[in-house]
Amino acid sequence: MGTMSQRVNGVIARAKGAPVEVATIIVPDPGPGEAVVKIQACGVCHTDLHYREGGINDDFPFLLGHEAAGIVESVGAGVTDVAPGDFVVLNWRAVCGDCRACRKGKPWYCFNTHNAAQKMTLEDGTELSPALGIGAFVEKTLVHAGQCTKVDPRARPAAVGLLGCGVMAGIGAAINTGGVTRGDSVAVIGCGGVGDGAIVGAALAGATTIIAVDTDEQKLEWARKFGATHTVNARDKDVVAAVQELTGGHGADVVVEAVGRPETYKQAFYARDLAGTVVLVGVPTPEMTVELPLLDVFGRGGALKSSWYGDCLPTRDFPMLTELYLQGRIDLDAFVSEEIRLDQVEEAFAKMHKGGVLRSVVLF
Incomplete structure (x- = not known):
């Protein structure tokens, strides 16, 4: 000491x-x-x-x-x-x-x-x-x-x-891991701090369709404030069908799974477009497993990615996001x-x- x-x-x-x-x-x-x-x-x-x-x-x-x-x-x-x-x-x-x-x-x-x-x-x-x-x-x-x-x-x-922590993990899941860019469609499953961060990130990157998915109306209301263009209450609707319907029948370019559960991960997997990207940023528990037909993994193409801390580099991302905050852009x-x-x-x-x-x- x-x-x-x-x-x-x-x-x-x-x-x-x-x-x-x-x-x-x-x-x-x-x-x-x-x-x-x-x-x-x-x-x-x-x-x-x-x-x-x-x-x-x-x-x-x-x-x-x-x-x-x-x-x-x-x-x-x-x-x-x-x-x-x-x-x-x-x-x-x-x-x-x-x-x-x-x-x-x-x-x-x-x-x-x-x-x-x-x-x-x-x-x-x-x-x-x-x-x-x-x-x-x-x-x-x-x-x-x-x-x-x-x-x-x-x-x-x-x-x-x-x-x-949370907001960076979300913003980074969209921008760094998911590579969201102008004109993309993005779905975010789970709209707590991390999910809302992903919505902020998607909006910042220029995504034009941002679909917030949750089971809580209050959370969906907040998600709209952060830039969600559409909301889906998973209690009332089939998530995959709803996301496809909002994206011309195709599915989203990037789906961010911010819950960390097998059921929501499967929704994310099937709610994306062909060659789309799934980003897992929700943290699962050790006993959880996920089973998918291997032909679907192959046939749908694209990328299944995990986002560690929004793949952020603090020296690069913290000052930049602070600047955007001070400018009123996030x-x-x-x-x-x-x-x-x-x-x-x-x-x-x-x-x-x-x-x-x-x-x-x-x-x-």
């Missing part, structure tokens, strides 16, 4: 399924390649709930929170990309620059991403596992400096912090349903289940 560790308040999940609690966190001084960031805003993402439920792994206690923006407070030895005072968005895939993906010039696939080497702890010395290597429901967090991406400080922290503010305090994270999880919010954002 450095000479000067700091004590701050943060939200932890102590045991599987237990309500989260605010605890005192010890944040060490940054070591080589590390940075301490004063958090200004952090979104409440479904993945945080997943950690609390033991759905990721059993490395309790977890320091939750990972969709965040803040100000660099201090940096360790050898850090040159960011400096104290910089306004940054945190990311959970700091590229190494050295693995086989990075060497091939495809750093968004980096197979050896960095996190901080030191651990944050509870007061009794118990090591914390930070959610997605970040842990940002806390006044200050310790990360690898590569997890900090400088963006324009005029941007609202609550809005651009969401680029740290509405990141619309993702922020409510601003809450650190001690309201448990309530935010409950709201997530009921579906009344798109994103609750903790402000510091």
Whole structure:
């Protein structure tokens, strides 16, 4: 531990399924390649709930929170990309620059991403596992400096912090992985934060038909605000038939599956045009399997792709999307349903289940 560790308040999940609690966190001084960031805003993402439920792994206690923006407070030895005072968005895939993906010039696939080497702890010395290597429901967090991406400080922290996870995953699924371009037809299945991000991305890229699919009318209403030209309620309609009908009988050029279930994946597979692209950005659970006639896989052609974090390169994508936000060309503010305090994270999880919010954002 450095000479000067700091004590701050943060939200932890102590045991599987237990309500989260605010605890005192010890944040060490940054070591080589590390940075301490004063958090200004952090979104409440479904993945945080997943950690609390033991759905990721059993490395309790977890320091939750990972969709965040803040100000660099201090940096360790050898850090040159960011400096104290910089306004940054945190990311959970700091590229190494050295693995086989990075060497091939495809750093968004980096197979050896960095996190901080030191651990944050509870007061009794118990090591914390930070959610997605970040842990940002806390006044200050310790990360690898590569997890900090400088963006324009005029941007609202609550809005651009969401680029740290869900919104970026969605925008990237459409633009980076799906390659959506002008005049395309796009269908998005599942219109939460990630799905709405995909709708924003499709609209930004110039797609002319953007079909939002969900079972919740409220979510479909939100999807329209983000740029959906058509909506399909999967409770009332056959999704594949509805998408085909809205695309001249052909199916969509790109279908983004933002649920991560076998049933919705099959819908995505059959709802696309010949030689179209399916992008899976919804995260399945380990026991799920999908069965498709191999002749259909061959005969329909095109591409079945998975999108890791929207195949984003934070240094390229975060500043660009922040700029588009400041220019009024993408509405990141619309993702922020409510601003809450650190001690309201448990309530935010409950709201997530009921579906009344798109994103609750903790402000510091």
